[in-house]
Amino acid sequence: MNASKKVAAVTGANRGLGFETCRQLARLGIQVVFTSRDPSKGQAAAGKLHEEGLPVVYHPLDVTRFESIEHLAQFVRC
Numbered sequence: 001m002n003a004s005k006k007v008a009a010v011t012g013a014n015r016g017l018g019f020e021t022c023r024q025l026a027r028l029g030i031q032v033v034f035t036s037r038d039p040s041k042g043q044a045a046a047g048k049l050h051e052e053g054l055p056v057v058y059h060p061l062d063v064t065r066f067e068s069i070e071h072l073a074q075f076v077r078c
């Protein structure tokens with residue numbers, strides 16, 4: 001993670017408002033952590049933004065599971 005950039009972690013990013021939020025934040029130069037509860041859906045959707053030249057990074061997140069939130073927090077801190 002680039003420590004000099006603002007970082008935004010977006011939940012439910014594989015579709016809908018989450019997906020478009022990732023696109024808009026990445027276009028502003030913010031480091032976007034693109035998350036979804038289903039890794040295959042999330043990585044496929046993040047790939048669409050990579051094709052647009054937007055450097056989002058993917059990490060799984062299920063907001064109903066505490067350990068999943070902890071894993072994401074550790075990832076963002078690194």
Ligand SMILES: NC(=O)c1ccc[n+]([C@@H]2O[C@H](COP(=O)([O-])OP(=O)(O)OC[C@H]3O[C@@H](n4cnc5c(N)ncnc54)[C@H](OP(=O)(O)O)[C@@H]3O)[C@@H](O)[C@H]2O)c1
Binds near residue numbers: 013036
């Ligand atoms: N669209 C609107 O006009 C509008 C207006 C006002 C408010 N909202 C609210 O804004 C939110 C998003 O709307 P949307 O239209 O983008 O909804 P959506 O297309 O149904 O997308 C919802 C997203 O949340 C994810 N999600 C569900 N449970 C999750 C969990 N436990 N952990 C992580 N991610 C989870 C879904 O993942 P899966 O694909 O795995 O299910 C999906 O990516 C909703 O709460 C909606 O009620 C929407």
